[in-house]
Amino acid sequence: MDATVATKVHVTAGVSSLKGTGFHSGTPATKNVLVWNDQNEDGIVQLSEIQIIPGRAATPSRNFSRFAVGADSRIGLAIPRLGNSVLFGEVIWGSNLDRGLRPADPIASGRDLREFGWVVGASQEFTSWVGLGVRYDFYNPDVDASRQTPTVLVPRDVSFHTWTFTLSWGGFAHDRLMLEYQHNRNALGVASDGSPTTLAADTLTLRGQMVF
Amino acid sequence: MSFRPGIWFLPLAVAACGGTSSDTGLEAAVRVAGGQFYPGSIDKLASADVPTVVDVLNSQNVIIPGLQNKQISGRLDPGSTAVAIGFSGDIGYWILPADVPDADSPTQPTFHASLSFSPSLPQTSYDLIVRAATPPNTIGPATHVALDVEPSLPPTGALVVSLWWDTGSDLDLHVVDPYGVEIWAGNINSYDRYSTLPAPDAGAMSEAGILDFDSNAGCVIDGRCNENVVWSVAAPAGDYVARVDTFSLCGNSAARWTVEALFDGVSLGKAEGEALPASQRFSKGKGSGVTALSFTVASP
Numbered sequence: 415m416d417a418t419v420a421t422k423v424h425v426t427a428g429v430s431s432l433k434g435t436g437f438h439s440g441t442p443a444t445k446n447v448l449v450w451n452d453q454n455e456d457g458i459v460q461l462s463e464i465q466i467i468p469g470r471a472a473t474p475s476r477n478f479s480r481f482a483v484g485a486d487s488r489i490g491l492a493i494p495r496l497g498n499s500v501l502f503g504e505v506i507w508g509s510n511l512d513r514g515l516r517p518a519d520p521i522a523s524g525r526d527l528r529e530f531g532w533v534v535g536a537s538q539e540f541t542s543w544v545g546l547g548v549r550y551d552f553y554n555p556d557v558d559a560s561r562q563t564p565t566v567l568v569p570r571d572v573s574f575h576t577w578t579f580t581l582s583w584g585g586f587a588h589d590r591l592m593l594e595y596q597h598n599r600n601a602l603g604v605a606s607d608g609s610p611t612t613l614a615a616d617t618l619t620l621r622g623q624m625v626f
Numbered sequence: 627m628s629f630r631p632g633i634w635f636l637p638l639a640v641a642a643c644g645g646t647s648s649d650t651g652l653e654a655a656v657r658v659a660g661g662q663f664y665p666g667s668i669d670k671l672a673s674a675d676v677p678t679v680v681d682v683l684n685s686q687n688v689i690i691p692g693l694q695n696k697q698i699s700g701r702l703d704p705g706s707t708a709v710a711i712g713f714s715g716d717i718g719y720w721i722l723p724a725d726v727p728d729a730d731s732p733t734q735p736t737f738h739a740s741l742s743f744s745p746s747l748p749q750t751s752y753d754l755i756v757r758a759a760t761p762p763n764t765i766g767p768a769t770h771v772a773l774d775v776e777p778s779l780p781p782t783g784a785l786v787v788s789l790w791w792d793t794g795s796d797l798d799l800h801v802v803d804p805y806g807v808e809i810w811a812g813n814i815n816s817y818d819r820y821s822t823l824p825a826p827d828a829g830a831m832s833e834a835g836i837l838d839f840d841s842n843a844g845c846v847i848d849g850r851c852n853e854n855v856v857w858s859v860a861a862p863a864g865d866y867v868a869r870v871d872t873f874s875l876c877g878n879s880a881a882r883w884t885v886e887a888l889f890d891g892v893s894l895g896k897a898e899g900e901a902l903p904a905s906q907r908f909s910k911g912k913g914s915g916v917t918a919l920s921f922t923v924a925s926p
């Protein structure tokens with residue numbers, strides 16, 4: 415949908431979907447392997463430290479089904495003398511179709527991986543020379559994830575949350591500088607009690623754009 | 627000549643902050659595989675009376691600089707969810723989630739840590755501290771494990787063939803014994819296990835030629851940059867060939883290597899060379915590498 419609902423208000427919206435197949439590569443055959451693990455670190459081979467790992471047959475490559483559906487919308491308001499205001503949002507739902515942050519391979523994991531995410535954001539031009547933007551991005555690459563504590567298996571939140579703030583100087587069709595700060599929350603770190611927590615990943619990026 | 631209109635983006639600066647430290651702990655004296663690094667001394671953590679570390683299983687108190695994958699394990703008080711591990715006075719420590727209890731003590735969580743040590747460890751004694759943790763961020767008292775650092779000396783044995791190199795590259799030593807058996811990372815022992823089926827002869831295995839370590843394997847840099855094939859008791863008489871295979875330079879431009887064979891402490895030969903990017907091109911495995919040294923062990 416792409417419509418001008420009032421003199422200065424422009425709305426676009428759409429839905430999309432993708433269905434297809436992913437690829438899981440197979441593994442080559444392995445030979446029998448004799449492993450010596452020097453458990454008492456005495457440098458002497460002892461029978462109890464020898465382990466025979468039997469070879470395995472090759473596993474074939476396999477395809478798997480995957481899909482995603484998404485919907486997005488954008489509302490633009492042209493404010494005289496100030497600039498354009500834009501409000502946008504998007505929601506996605508998928509199965510075995512990752513966003514590049516964490517591979518979704520149901521063959522390797524032994525179960526289907528369901529992904530869910532959404533984005534909202536807004537930007538505002540101040541004349542044609544200064545722009546401000548803010549965006550919040552949520553993405554959970556595996557809504558069914560779990561982790562093993564010493565006593566029980568518990569659900570695990572592996573989602574990524576990102577706040578992005580942007581300030582730009584310069585004309586949008588000309589040379590400009592853009593300063594972007596991203597505040598990230600994730601579950602990639604380990605807290606002092608062993609539970610998942612955010613691993614520091616905030617970034618401050620300065621970009622230069624040249625039009626020629 | 628005319629330019630086409632276009633837009634170029636140039637990332638100028640990137641910084642990171644917030645959340646648990648993203649410091650990988652590479653500067654720490656001890657590193658724990660799979661652990662989360664926390665800057666700061668483990669000695670200065672606020673300590674509670676519980677949880678405690680019930681016991682620590684450590685098979686060897688002597689370590690060498692650059693030692694990799696030293697295993698320690700133990701049991702923790704019921705309710706413990708993690709363990710903090712680090713050297714006293716080091717720049718940081720490591721948090722490792724606790725594992726499930728063993729069957730013989732079903733209420734006590736366990737931990738299994740794989741430790742690696744800095745190649746630049748001074749020759750002294752270290753106090754490895756292990757502390758149990760529970761939510762919310764309660765750290766128990768310290769359990770101490772004394773570790774003595776000894777210099778990394780060449781191994782002793784009747785015949786020792788050694789390879790050293792000078793950069794963090796993955797070079798492999800291949801030694802072919804007089805029977806034509808090749809000892810390398812894919813066959814670390816010249817003992818023919820199929821000749822004495824059904825059970826391997828542990829004594830015969832230990833007297834065969836053994837590769838002690840696959841250093842920097844797969845470009846996981848361990849800092850040793852040294853591999854040895856050792857016949858601890860007696861080496862078969864005959865002709866030997868030592869080869870050096872450049873598995874990968876791991877991003878380095880070159881690696882200068884030295885190969886030496888010592889028979890009862892007396893040098894049978896020494897060779898030096900340089901591995902260059904072209905050396906990485908050929909197939910890897912049995913028979914690969916360039917011949918560095920040929921020598922003969924005389925009959926007794």
